[in-house]
Amino acid sequence: MKVGIITQPLDHNYGGILQNYALQKVLKQFNIDSITFDYLPGKQPFFRYILSCIKTCLLSFSSQKRSFYKWNTEDVYRKKIFDDFVKKNIVKTKIIRKYQSKLIVLNRLDALIVGSDQVWRPKYNYRLTDIYLKFCKGMFVKRIAYAASFGVDYWEYSSKQTQECSKLVKKFDAISVREESGIKLCKEHLGVGATWVLDPTLLLTKEDYLPICEEIPICNEKYLAAYVLNENEETTATYEKEAAARGLVIKKFHADSKSTLTVPEWLAIFRDSSYVVTDSFHGTVFSIIFGKDFKCLYNKTRGPARFDSLLKLYESSKIDEMREFSLNWLKKALEK
Known part of the structure; x- marks a missing residue:
C-alpha cells in the first residue's frame, strides 16, 4: 500500500513539519510507503484578500476576533533552515500550488490521509474543499482523516462551506480528530462520527x-x-x-x-x-x-481547544494509553 498525506504547508512551522515527519515514521513502522503532497501557497488573488479583510472587520464586533492576514503577492517558498530538514527526512512530491487528481495517479496511491494540524480550520485554508478531497472526486482511493483539527470548539464555516464539506466528508472511510471537541463539531455540523486521537508527534517518544x-x-x-x-x-x-x-x-x-x-x-x-x-x-x-x-x-x-484536550490527557496521565489507542485506530483504518 502507498499513502498520500495532505497537511498544512511545510514552511516556517516546526510543529507542523515534525507532525508530518512523525506520521511518515509511524506509517513506515506499519510497512506502508507514504508521500506528502508538498503544497505551498501561490499568489493570493486580490479579491480573496479583500474578502478576508471584510470578514476580519465583521468578526471584530463578535467574540471571535482575529488579526488581519498578510496578502501573499508572491509564491511561497520554504526557507533553507526548514528545507534542509524536509528534504532529508520527509518523502514528498515536488512543490505544488494546487491539488490535482493526477497526483494520485502519478504516485500510484491507494489511500489519502488528511492531517494532522489545523487542516480543517478555514482561516488557514482558503481552498477548504481541497482538504476535504474534492479534487479526487470520483476516484477509487481510500480516504482517511487522521487527527484533523478545527483548532477551536465552535463552528467557523460559512453555510456554503458547511454544505460542501459535509457532502465531501461523508465519502471518507475513517475520520479521527485531534481535539475531543472536534467529535461534537463533526456530528452537529458535518453529520459524521469521529474518533479522538493523538497528534502524530505524540505517537513517537x-x-x-x-x-x-x-x-x-x-x-x-x-x-x-x-x-x-x-x-x-x-x-x-x-x-x-x-x-x-x-x-x-x-x-x-x-x-x-x-x-x-x-x-x-x-x-x-x-x-x-x-x-x-x-x-x-x-x-x-x-x-x-x-x-x-x-x-x-x-x-x-x-x-484554545487544542490545549484543552492535550492537557486533559497529560494531567490524567493517559497519554501512553492514548498513544496505543491512536496507533491501533490508524492501523485498522488503513486495513479496512
Missing part, C-alpha cells in the same frame, strides 16, 4: 526525537525556554516571573518567517531546558515528550 538533535551540543546552562508565538506584556511578565522564581536565565525563541533555528536546534531547546513557558500547541507537546516542567499560556487567537 523522546527516544525517537533525540537522534534528530544529537549533533547539537548539549547546553549545560540552566535556562527557561520562552517559546511564545503571540507575545505581549502579560506573557512577558509571566515568563520573567517564572524565571526569577527558579533562578533561571531566559532564552526566547519563536516560529515565523524570521526564524533562524534549524529543526534539530529547535528540538534541542526543549531537550536542554529546565523549564518551558509557551503558548504553542507543539511547544506544549514537546515539553511533555522531553519530560519538562512547563507553563502553558492559552493562545486564544490560534485555537
Whole structure:
C-alpha cells in the first residue's frame, strides 16, 4: 500500500513539519510507503484578500476576533533552515500550488490521509474543499482523516462551506480528530462520527526525537525556554516571573518567517531546558515528550481547544494509553 498525506504547508512551522515527519515514521513502522503532497501557497488573488479583510472587520464586533492576514503577492517558498530538514527526512512530491487528481495517479496511491494540524480550520485554508478531497472526486482511493483539527470548539464555516464539506466528508472511510471537541463539531455540523486521537508527534517518544538533535551540543546552562508565538506584556511578565522564581536565565525563541533555528536546534531547546513557558500547541507537546516542567499560556487567537484536550490527557496521565489507542485506530483504518 502507498499513502498520500495532505497537511498544512511545510514552511516556517516546526510543529507542523515534525507532525508530518512523525506520521511518515509511524506509517513506515506499519510497512506502508507514504508521500506528502508538498503544497505551498501561490499568489493570493486580490479579491480573496479583500474578502478576508471584510470578514476580519465583521468578526471584530463578535467574540471571535482575529488579526488581519498578510496578502501573499508572491509564491511561497520554504526557507533553507526548514528545507534542509524536509528534504532529508520527509518523502514528498515536488512543490505544488494546487491539488490535482493526477497526483494520485502519478504516485500510484491507494489511500489519502488528511492531517494532522489545523487542516480543517478555514482561516488557514482558503481552498477548504481541497482538504476535504474534492479534487479526487470520483476516484477509487481510500480516504482517511487522521487527527484533523478545527483548532477551536465552535463552528467557523460559512453555510456554503458547511454544505460542501459535509457532502465531501461523508465519502471518507475513517475520520479521527485531534481535539475531543472536534467529535461534537463533526456530528452537529458535518453529520459524521469521529474518533479522538493523538497528534502524530505524540505517537513517537523522546527516544525517537533525540537522534534528530544529537549533533547539537548539549547546553549545560540552566535556562527557561520562552517559546511564545503571540507575545505581549502579560506573557512577558509571566515568563520573567517564572524565571526569577527558579533562578533561571531566559532564552526566547519563536516560529515565523524570521526564524533562524534549524529543526534539530529547535528540538534541542526543549531537550536542554529546565523549564518551558509557551503558548504553542507543539511547544506544549514537546515539553511533555522531553519530560519538562512547563507553563502553558492559552493562545486564544490560534485555537484554545487544542490545549484543552492535550492537557486533559497529560494531567490524567493517559497519554501512553492514548498513544496505543491512536496507533491501533490508524492501523485498522488503513486495513479496512
